[in-house]
Amino acid sequence: MDKDLILLGHGSGGKLSHQLLEQLIIPTLSGTPLAGQNDAALLEHERGRLAFTTDSYVVDPVFFPGGNIGDLAINGTVNDLAMVGAQPLAISVGLILEEGFSRAELAEILAAMRRAADRAGVTIATGDTKVVPRGKADRIFINTSGIGLVPAGLQLGGANARVGDKILINGTIGDHGIAVMSRREGLELETEIHSDCAALNGLTADLLAAEVELIHVLRDPTRGGIATTLKEIALQSRVSITLDEATLPLKAPVRGVCTLLGLDPLYVANEGKVLVVVAATAAERVLERLRRHPLGSDAAIIGEVTADGNGRVEMETMVGGLRAVEMLSGEQLPRIC
Amino acid sequence: MDYADEFRNREIVRGLAARIARLAASLEKPLTFMEVCGTHTMSIYQYGLRSLLPPEVKLISGPGCPVCVTPVGYVDRAVAYARRPGTILATFGDMLRVPGSFSSLMEERARGADVRIVYSTLDAVALAAKHPDRQVVFLGVGFETTAPTIAGSILTAARQDLKNYFVVAAHKTIPVPMQVLSSDPDLGIDGYLCPAHVSTVIGGDAYRFLAEEHGVPCVVTGFEPADILQGLAMLVAQKVECRSTVEIQYRRFVTREGNRQAQKLLAEVFTPTDSAWRGIGVIPESGLAIAEKYAAFDAEKTLPVTVEEPQEATGCLCGEVLKGKAAPCDCPLFGTACTPEEPVGACMVSSEGSCAAAYKYGE
Amino acid sequence: MCLAVPMQVIITDGETLVAEIDGVKRPASLMMLGEPVTVGDYVLIHAGFAIGKLDEDEALETLALMRECLEKGRKE
Numbered sequence: 001m002d003k004d005l006i007l008l009g010h011g012s013g014g015k016l017s018h019q020l021l022e023q024l025i026i027p028t029l030s031g032t033p034l035a036g037q038n039d040a041a042l043l044e045h046e047r048g049r050l051a052f053t054t055d056s057y058v059v060d061p062v063f064f065p066g067g068n069i070g071d072l073a074i075n076g077t078v079n080d081l082a083m084v085g086a087q088p089l090a091i092s093v094g095l096i097l098e099e100g101f102s103r104a105e106l107a108e109i110l111a112a113m114r115r116a117a118d119r120a121g122v123t124i125a126t127g128d129t130k131v132v133p134r135g136k137a138d139r140i141f142i143n144t145s146g147i148g149l150v151p152a153g154l155q156l157g158g159a160n161a162r163v164g165d166k167i168l169i170n171g172t173i174g175d176h177g178i179a180v181m182s183r184r185e186g187l188e189l190e191t192e193i194h195s196d197c198a199a200l201n202g203l204t205a206d207l208l209a210a211e212v213e214l215i216h217v218l219r220d221p222t223r224g225g226i227a228t229t230l231k232e233i234a235l236q237s238r239v240s241i242t243l244d245e246a247t248l249p250l251k252a253p254v255r256g257v258c259t260l261l262g263l264d265p266l267y268v269a270n271e272g273k274v275l276v277v278v279a280a281t282a283a284e285r286v287l288e289r290l291r292r293h294p295l296g297s298d299a300a301i302i303g304e305v306t307a308d309g310n311g312r313v314e315m316e317t318m319v320g321g322l323r324a325v326e327m328l329s330g331e332q333l334p335r336i337c
Numbered sequence: 338m339d340y341a342d343e344f345r346n347r348e349i350v351r352g353l354a355a356r357i358a359r360l361a362a363s364l365e366k367p368l369t370f371m372e373v374c375g376t377h378t379m380s381i382y383q384y385g386l387r388s389l390l391p392p393e394v395k396l397i398s399g400p401g402c403p404v405c406v407t408p409v410g411y412v413d414r415a416v417a418y419a420r421r422p423g424t425i426l427a428t429f430g431d432m433l434r435v436p437g438s439f440s441s442l443m444e445e446r447a448r449g450a451d452v453r454i455v456y457s458t459l460d461a462v463a464l465a466a467k468h469p470d471r472q473v474v475f476l477g478v479g480f481e482t483t484a485p486t487i488a489g490s491i492l493t494a495a496r497q498d499l500k501n502y503f504v505v506a507a508h509k510t511i512p513v514p515m516q517v518l519s520s521d522p523d524l525g526i527d528g529y530l531c532p533a534h535v536s537t538v539i540g541g542d543a544y545r546f547l548a549e550e551h552g553v554p555c556v557v558t559g560f561e562p563a564d565i566l567q568g569l570a571m572l573v574a575q576k577v578e579c580r581s582t583v584e585i586q587y588r589r590f591v592t593r594e595g596n597r598q599a600q601k602l603l604a605e606v607f608t609p610t611d612s613a614w615r616g617i618g619v620i621p622e623s624g625l626a627i628a629e630k631y632a633a634f635d636a637e638k639t640l641p642v643t644v645e646e647p648q649e650a651t652g653c654l655c656g657e658v659l660k661g662k663a664a665p666c667d668c669p670l671f672g673t674a675c676t677p678e679e680p681v682g683a684c685m686v687s688s689e690g691s692c693a694a695a696y697k698y699g700e
Numbered sequence: 701m702c703l704a705v706p707m708q709v710i711i712t713d714g715e716t717l718v719a720e721i722d723g724v725k726r727p728a729s730l731m732m733l734g735e736p737v738t739v740g741d742y743v744l745i746h747a748g749f750a751i752g753k754l755d756e757d758e759a760l761e762t763l764a765l766m767r768e769c770l771e772k773g774r775k776e
Contacts, residue, residue: 007447009678016678185456190723246347256722259341261456262703264383319350319562321385323698328677339721340706340742340759344766352770359773376703429747457748459729482704486749489731534704537744537752538732563766570769589759590706590744590752598734599751 013223013269014328038157039083039219042150049152051086053077054145062105062139064183066176066194069142070109072271074116074124075199076222077146082201083218083274085156085208086148088120093127094143099134109140120199122146154208160216161237166283167303168276170203170296171196172249173226177268178257185261193253198272203295207276211286217277220270224328227266227313229275230303231327235311243303243315243325266315267328277305340589344561345384353566354389360573361393369395369525370572371661373515374532375402376560378691382698384562394573397661398691399518401532403479403509404431405659405683405690406614410647411478411507412437417642418474418505419450425468427461428476429483430454435683438648458490465494465502474636477504482534484508484625485599488606491627491634503636508625509612511535512543517620519553524661528554528572530565533587538603540595541585552581559587606631615683616656655682658691665695672696704746706754709737719745 009016040053057073074091081088093113097106117124175196182193204218217237221229234241250265258265272295278286283301290296303315313325343349361368372378378398381387387396400406416437419426426442433443433454446452451471455461458475465473477487487504494502511532519526531544536557544555554575558568568586575581585591603625612624627635653675654668665671665684675681677696684692707719707726717737718727726745730737733750737743742754 007443015676019678188718188725190720190725253723256724259705259721260724260726315385317383317385317562319345319347319384319386320389321350321562322388323382323385326697328697339708340754341721343763348770349763349766352773353766355773356769457729459748482746482751485732485751486747489729489749492731534744534746534751537704567762567766567769586762588762589755596732596734596752599732601734602732 012328014228018327039080040086040146040148042084049150051081051084051148051150052145053080054143055080056141056143058138058141059180060138061180061183062109064195065179065192067197068109068112069140070112071116071197073142073144074113074120074122075197075271077144078120078122078199078201079220079274081146081148082199082204083156083220084150085154085204085218086150087205088122088146088148088201090123090125091117091144091146093124095127095129096137096141097129097131098137098139099131101139106140116199120201154212156215156218158217158219158233158236161233161239161277161305162216162279163239163305163307164280165216165277165305166280166301167230167241167243167305168278168283168286168290168299168301169226169249170200170274170276170290170293171272171298172251172254173221173270173273174254174258174265174268175251176271177225178254181261182257187257189253191253193251193257196270196272198295200272200274200295203290203293204274206293207286207289210289211278211282214279214282215276215286216279217275219275221273221275222271223269225265225267225269226275227264227325228327231311231313231325233275233277234309234313237305238308238310239305240307240309240312240314241303242306243313245315245318247300247302249298249300266325280304341561344559344563346563349563350389350566353563353570356570357394357566357573358391360570360577361391363577364393364573367393367395368527368573368576369397370528370530370569371397371399371518371524371526372530373399373401373511374535374560375405375690376533377401377530377558377565378694380560380562380565382694386562386565389566390569394569397664398658399661400514400614400617400659401480401511402684402690403483404435405655406509406616407435407478407507407683408613408615408647409438409649410644411505412441413439413644413647414505414642415442415476416440416445417644418636418640419445419452421472421640421642423471424451425464425471425473426450426452426476427455427464427473428452429478432476432478434680436650436680438645458486459493462490462494462497462499462502465499466497469501472501472503472640474503474505474640477506477508479508480511480532480535481538481603484607485538485602488602491606491631492602494634495631500633502634503640504627504634505636506607506625506627507612508607509614510609510623510625512539512547513623514614514617514620515544516547516551517617518660519547519551521660526553526661527576528556530568530572531555531557533558533560533564533591536587536591536595538596538599541583541591541593543595544583548581548583554581555583557583557585557587557591559590614659616659650681653682655684655692658684665692668692704744704751706742707745709739709741709743712737712739717743717750719743719750
């Protein structure tokens with residue numbers, strides 16, 4: 001394989017992406033917060049800790065059932081802050097527009113960003129706009145960076161999962177990836193599948209207010225799906241994880257599209273979901289709390305941390321067999337977020 | 338009732354696993370069955386079915402992945418077509434990442450070639466109709482399940498009088514290679530789980546020569562977990578009772594004669610030919626070439642390309658894995674030089690390849 | 701690559717059909733199928749073509765046999 005080329009798989013969130021990070025990006029740009037590999041970097045300051053994160057959005061198509069690139073751009077960055085327990089303070093917005101992009105569509109995207117920011121209680125503080133000639137960018141690319149404040153004493157991180165912890169999710173998997181895929185492929189659906197794109201900071205703040213001692217990891221399973229995220233956590237925490245397929249919340253039409261296209265919902269992107277790794281004693285309480293929240297009505301306990309280990313993730317299948325869950329190598333679905 | 342969920346029922350699967358264990362208890366020696374279809378390989382891994390089998394019953398994967406058995410030279414020709422100016426290279430998704438001697442279709446796409454993934458061959462024909470100034474070249478890879486759809490696309494293109502639709506034919510047929518494998522004493526195959534969907538087309542009788550002349554039990558099996566376990570139970574029962582016949586487990590979709598209409602399409606558009614199987618070599622009468630009548634749609638005849646001598650990667654055990662003689666973990670390159678991100682052989686890249694399955698589901 | 705999915709026919713005109721699974725609809729060609737299909741039938745769809753029609757009696761019999769195994773197991 002020609003090693004001089006960047007391939008789509010390098011942007012997919014799976015193994016190729018990790019390799020690019022480990023072999024080129026982190027060594028070249030290294031600094032401790034970047035190497036920590038959590039959703040946001042924590043910067044120590046004499047006055048407390050700041051969380052700082054950035055993400056770029058290149059989703060195709062720009063408008064999809066349940067939202068548009070603007071919703072993703074705000075909610076995605078708010079969520080990365082929320083996952084490290086930060087209260088989001090401010091977001092920056094960088095727009096790269098292709099010559100010829102529709103002004104009306106830009107207006108709609110910006111309106112969505114404003115609504116999402118208001119709903120999340122975060123300020124869009126600063127920004128930049130560039131336009132490039134036709135053909136040099138695909139309609140619109142957005143970068144957002146966000147800062148937030150982390151309460152003292154909060155210890156959340158991908159390396160904190162412990163044996164005996166339960167793993168919860170706040171709702172159905174695969175909705176976003178399949179919503180985008182369906183629109184892209186022109187699939188006709190009886191009931192349209194909507195992206196689950198949403199800001200989770202209210203939900204996570206709620207959970208942390210109640211159970212801060214016992215919640216060990218919060219992470220949002222975006223590109224690469226819950227399989228990739230759980231694999232990351234298992235590797236970072238040096239544990240083994242077992243999932244129970246029968247408990248995975250999954251909407252029927254999402255399952256149908258996956259069956260048709262030969263996709264595995266475990267690896268499909270989500271944009272409004274959080275994986276909660278929590279001490280077993282608090283699992284039922286956290287489940288109740290999630291279910292009471294509008295973004296958690298389909299919450300479920302989907303697995304547990306079973307042993308110390310090397311990052312092995314297994315799943316008991318719906319028919320009672322046992323299979324391993326590995327990290328995906330490249331793109332199952334390109335340009336999903 | 339959707340005729341799918343019922344065959345994924347946990348209780349039913351448990352009951353069937355227990356039946357296999359009961360039957361296997363009376364065996365004198367352990368048994369090795371081969372499943373020949375990539376869809377079976379995937380289903381077995383996806384549902385974790387091996388963990389439900391007794392130790393006396395072993396399952397090995399065969400060459401039932403059409404992408405995996407496609408020789409390196411074919412990928413090189415596909416790359417050559419992709420580089421040809423004015424060409425739209427249309428293919429099923431699986432072929433995209435298979436490494437050729439020097440490149441893959443995915444790399445060519447990254448370099449600017451017009452490579453399009455299609456879900457149906459008719460989408461490729463539609464591309465040709467939409468772009469009369471370009472040549473649409475479709476990669477005809479598949480077994481008897483898919484070959485009729487490619488035949489259908491050629492007939493459709495003929496009906497629409499299209500002059501810019503071409504197929505690079507590499508279709509293969511399943512029963513003949515099965516006989517090659519079961520004649521190999523090293524493999525010790527005690528029976529076959531015959532493919533589900535190939536059999537919908539060719540019918541259960543296509544395997545009779547294996548069971549009756551060569552003494553190898555055959556059970557045509559569906560791909561849902563309960564189907565696979567029931568099929569295995571039927572195979573074990575045949576061995577326990579010293580029978581050797583063709584049985585159809587997948588009766589809801591497979592008959593003894595098969596799909597006559599699909600067979601007619603195959604007979605109209607294709608002729609049997611010798612075919613090269615990666616890792617096995619040339620097997621006579623195991624492929625389907627485009628018939629003379631439809632030569633205008635045959636890329637090899639109408640749009641020839643030249644390629645260098647193909648280079649097989651050294652150390653790659655794809656051949657042995659495809660024959661079931663080696664497990665993926667036996668290959669020295671498995672998981673080290675050959676990974677899904679940087680595949681060396683087709684078994685690792687294809688969505689139905691044994692190595693890809695073993696890597697993803699980590700046995 | 702031999703991925704085929706059983707789906708239920710919701711519309712057909714004799715040459716093509718639209719079938720549905722879990723609320724997802726897909727069009728398919730009937731070129732490969734020699735027998736007629738009607739709305740409500742289950743067909744096996746592969747790469748945009750219907751390759752077979754479900755025999756409901758056989759399906760029910762297969763299930764019955766499978767359930768029998770379960771019963772036998774419970775009795776022993």
